Amino acid sequence: MNFLKRTVPLFIAFVMGVLMAMQYFVPHKLSQDLLEVVSRWDRIIAGFAVFIGAYSLFHLHWTRIKRKVEGWGYSVFVYFGAIITLIFGFLNGGKFFWNDKQDGTMFDWLYYYVQVPAGATIFSILAFFIASAAYRTFRARTKESTVLLIAAILVMLGRVPIGNYISQYIPAVADWIMAVPNLAAKRGILLGVSLGAIATSLKIIIGIERSYLGGGD
Amino acid sequence: MRKDSNFFVLVGTIGLFVCINIFLMASGKLPFNSDGFGIILGVGITLAIYSFLYKDNPAFKIAENLYVGVALGYTIIITWFNFLKPDLYDPLIVPMFSKAAEKAPQYALIFPSLLGIFMLLRFSRKLSWLSRWTFAFVVGLGAGVSIPRVISAFILEQIKPSLHPVFSGGETILSSINTLLILLGVISVLIYFIFSVEHKGAIGRLSKVGIWFLMISFGASFGYTVMGRLSLLIGRIQFLLRDWLGILQ
Amino acid sequence: MERFLRIDRRIIFAIITVAVIVSLILRFELPIPASEPVQGVYGKIESLPKGSHVMIAFDYDPSSKEELQPMAIAFLHHCFSRDLKVIGMTHYTGAPGLADQAITSVANQYQKKNGEDYAFLGYKPGAASLIINMGENLYSAFPKDFYGNDTTTLPVLQGVDSLREIDFLFDLAAGTTIETWIVFGKEKYKFELGAGCTAVMGPDMYPFLQSKQLIGLLGGLKGAAEYEALVKKKANAVSGMRPQSVVHVIIILFVIFGNIVYFTSGRSRHA
Numbered sequence: 217m218n219f220l221k222r223t224v225p226l227f228i229a230f231v232m233g234v235l236m237a238m239q240y241f242v243p244h245k246l247s248q249d250l251l252e253v254v255s256r257w258d259r260i261i262a263g264f265a266v267f268i269g270a271y272s273l274f275h276l277h278w279t280r281i282k283r284k285v286e287g288w289g290y291s292v293f294v295y296f297g298a299i300i301t302l303i304f305g306f307l308n309g310g311k312f313f314w315n316d317k318q319d320g321t322m323f324d325w326l327y328y329y330v331q332v333p334a335g336a337t338i339f340s341i342l343a344f345f346i347a348s349a350a351y352r353t354f355r356a357r358t359k360e361s362t363v364l365l366i367a368a369i370l371v372m373l374g375r376v377p378i379g380n381y382i383s384q385y386i387p388a389v390a391d392w393i394m395a396v397p398n399l400a401a402k403r404g405i406l407l408g409v410s411l412g413a414i415a416t417s418l419k420i421i422i423g424i425e426r427s428y429l430g431g432g433d
Numbered sequence: 434m435r436k437d438s439n440f441f442v443l444v445g446t447i448g449l450f451v452c453i454n455i456f457l458m459a460s461g462k463l464p465f466n467s468d469g470f471g472i473i474l475g476v477g478i479t480l481a482i483y484s485f486l487y488k489d490n491p492a493f494k495i496a497e498n499l500y501v502g503v504a505l506g507y508t509i510i511i512t513w514f515n516f517l518k519p520d521l522y523d524p525l526i527v528p529m530f531s532k533a534a535e536k537a538p539q540y541a542l543i544f545p546s547l548l549g550i551f552m553l554l555r556f557s558r559k560l561s562w563l564s565r566w567t568f569a570f571v572v573g574l575g576a577g578v579s580i581p582r583v584i585s586a587f588i589l590e591q592i593k594p595s596l597h598p599v600f601s602g603g604e605t606i607l608s609s610i611n612t613l614l615i616l617l618g619v620i621s622v623l624i625y626f627i628f629s630v631e632h633k634g635a636i637g638r639l640s641k642v643g644i645w646f647l648m649i650s651f652g653a654s655f656g657y658t659v660m661g662r663l664s665l666l667i668g669r670i671q672f673l674l675r676d677w678l679g680i681l682q
Numbered sequence: 683m684e685r686f687l688r689i690d691r692r693i694i695f696a697i698i699t700v701a702v703i704v705s706l707i708l709r710f711e712l713p714i715p716a717s718e719p720v721q722g723v724y725g726k727i728e729s730l731p732k733g734s735h736v737m738i739a740f741d742y743d744p745s746s747k748e749e750l751q752p753m754a755i756a757f758l759h760h761c762f763s764r765d766l767k768v769i770g771m772t773h774y775t776g777a778p779g780l781a782d783q784a785i786t787s788v789a790n791q792y793q794k795k796n797g798e799d800y801a802f803l804g805y806k807p808g809a810a811s812l813i814i815n816m817g818e819n820l821y822s823a824f825p826k827d828f829y830g831n832d833t834t835t836l837p838v839l840q841g842v843d844s845l846r847e848i849d850f851l852f853d854l855a856a857g858t859t860i861e862t863w864i865v866f867g868k869e870k871y872k873f874e875l876g877a878g879c880t881a882v883m884g885p886d887m888y889p890f891l892q893s894k895q896l897i898g899l900l901g902g903l904k905g906a907a908e909y910e911a912l913v914k915k916k917a918n919a920v921s922g923m924r925p926q927s928v929v930h931v932i933i934i935l936f937v938i939f940g941n942i943v944y945f946t947s948g949r950s951r952h953a
Binding site for chain 3 (some may be wrong): 508511512520523558590667
């Protein structure tokens, strides 16, 4: 059983890793066909991952309802929203789900008038919290934090038209901050992260890194 | 008493909202059709979520959970129409069971479908080990495909402009100074992140320079973050003022 | 002075709300000169001959719609006004509705026909694998478009077998898709790539601008406003610049005032 649970997956990871790394350097048509087939399979497998997320969410809220934890009534709304959307989605404007997706159905109505406003609003709340944090917690306690705040202020002024009214140099300084020190730091971080990603990929292929197996090894 | 007053505030606010909408529909500013009712629903959800800024309340929680449910339902339906149906159902299942099908079933799709089903078996106690095969396939593939491409796109292509020669190709003095500054910044930031070497002496001084570059960069990121979050708020207020109240054109 | 530090945050929320509402209602003109990254995208579209294929990746969902939808609409205006062939797709499950709305609403203004002048391929999972699949064979990645039409029969896709034949790809990104397009797409399939991103991600994209892996970038609502001004279709983004300017100044004043109060009160000495 250990062979099936541990050895086979590690072998699969090794073979796929080496194969796809070598494929990049082989221009033969067979190699290109392999890339197309494998990427198509990977795409299809990735699509099934949606159902893992869906099951987890349904299970979480079902448990809350079953155990009647505090606020379990709100979990009913999750099921209500999901079920009503699924019903209208599968009804597909009367054509049902085995036909092509129809336009302008109740399913689309729920998207435009529930999901879009709610999704957009939830993240816009952060604007208020940033303003509150700017007043209550952003303090120039050290030299480094002072530099951070000055850079932030110059960029904020330089990126809106009003900065030009205050001084013609503010947009130029803001552009310089973005194009020189910001670029340098972000490039340094990008190089570091990329080197780390390559090291991790090599460890996965060789079999040192096994956390993707889900524990127990 | 506190709970009673909260209840009356909530009921009063909902009542005011209903009255405003009746007025808007009666005056013709909101159309009396599915779009009009949709806008009312959208505004109601928007205001319910914003009510959190005053105090956490049932209206916010209902809107939040409703959103989670609708988003989940939308994801599943879009996955069916855009992925499962054209990529699996139409080319594999339909030709297998329908005599009127024009093309032969693409049996090769059984293999990735099986791997996909194995992945879902991670919730089963007895068969969860099968999901390891799928994760190994996906992770191994991802690792192999990434290595040469990341080296090319993120490392070599990023190092090239940093090593650009100065005072060549008609550059000004300022742009050459900028090129040197960028090189200094990249090296010092990379050195800052090497924690396996003690930051003393020359390494320590370079690492300090890296910190300054990082602080300026984080300041710029903070400025942009403020801008970004504010834009989302501006968009929502535009929706409320234009599409609902009809104040903006 | 110390009571200013303990001010109820709902007062701050109210100040921000009033500032946004007032500056939206009061109309005043602000100049919006186009920055170099935005000019990069604009210049590329201007240089494309009629009938060129432009792919737009709508890689965002409703949570970033306020920044990226105005960009999408301005860019679509530009493409359709220049009679370019537009192909839309997305990596995000939450995007198809927004993408479909943007494409069809702008296309109708130019009497463009679905299938002939534009196509919306819809959503597919897979991220990097999808890009590689598209790069090898577009029809194997998208056998059908969003409406269920067979992609091999669409006139707009004539001459396009894979990403190699795309003249320009414009990624509207709320997440890490720009990097994914660069690593798994542009690196091998050599198409020209431009991007629009949320302001939060804007600073991260500058290394790619300098290395010319991105020929242009629209960053946040400001980038959208600049593009709207360039294509002469001033809309939401341009009017959003007024409250953006005002609230930026307010937040800067908050930071300065908060620091003054902090350092003049006893707190900094006790800390």
